Amino acid sequence: MADVGQLNIHSYKNLRSQEIQQVPLFQHEELHAELLVIPPGQSIGRHSHPDRHELLDVVEGSGTMEVGGLVCRGAPGKCLFVPADTPHSLHNDTERPWVLRVTYQERLFPRHLGRLVVRALRGRLTRWL
Template sequence: MQHFTIATVAEQSTDFRRVLWTGEHSQLVIMTIPPGGEIGEEVHEDIDQILTFVSGVGEALVAGERRAVAAGDLVAVPAGTKHNFVNTGPNPLVLYTVYGPPEHADGAVHHTKEEADAAEESGQDEPPTS
């Protein structure tokens, strides 16, 4: 069994992205987006994503719709949907997200968005294959 006090774990991380757990069909990831930062516009063709916000404020851009997000909010992004999340506040935007199936390499830690982007572009951030 894996057990996390997820809000606490997420709040304690300063990493842009950290994979906490990877299963066969889903993956748990925590993210910290710095003030003025963003996840980056993307589409996961075959992956559903659920994001739950722990602290900070931001803006969700999903399928052309904009909505403010804050602690306690959850946003579901169906596979194939263009999306981005932007930190609009003065403090980090902290969240945890569940991908189904996994999207990132098991145990991956990316301290910055630039590091995460480089790992994806180089093929070092590939999810495990069954």
């Protein structure tokens, strides 16, 4: 992690790797950012995050972004908001690495509160019995 004012996203990436890289850039309480490098031909399959919204900023390269059934081209300068619980995927269909900055804040959404309370109560009841 870098000190304040010292963050250089280009110093973290290894463009020769053929594996998807997730490089932590910073974390402060619930706020996180990471650099995501997707090599040519690689994909991050359809998935969702129940506890966070994500903001994807394309730093360099390009690829296909699918969010909630809508497909768009992600190129430098493009920014995409992915609401919590929304299925999304990324695919680098080019011959160059695709570099994105992913920023998200983990949080507890009201819709999850009921499940957490039930889980906590079950745990206590199990210990008492």
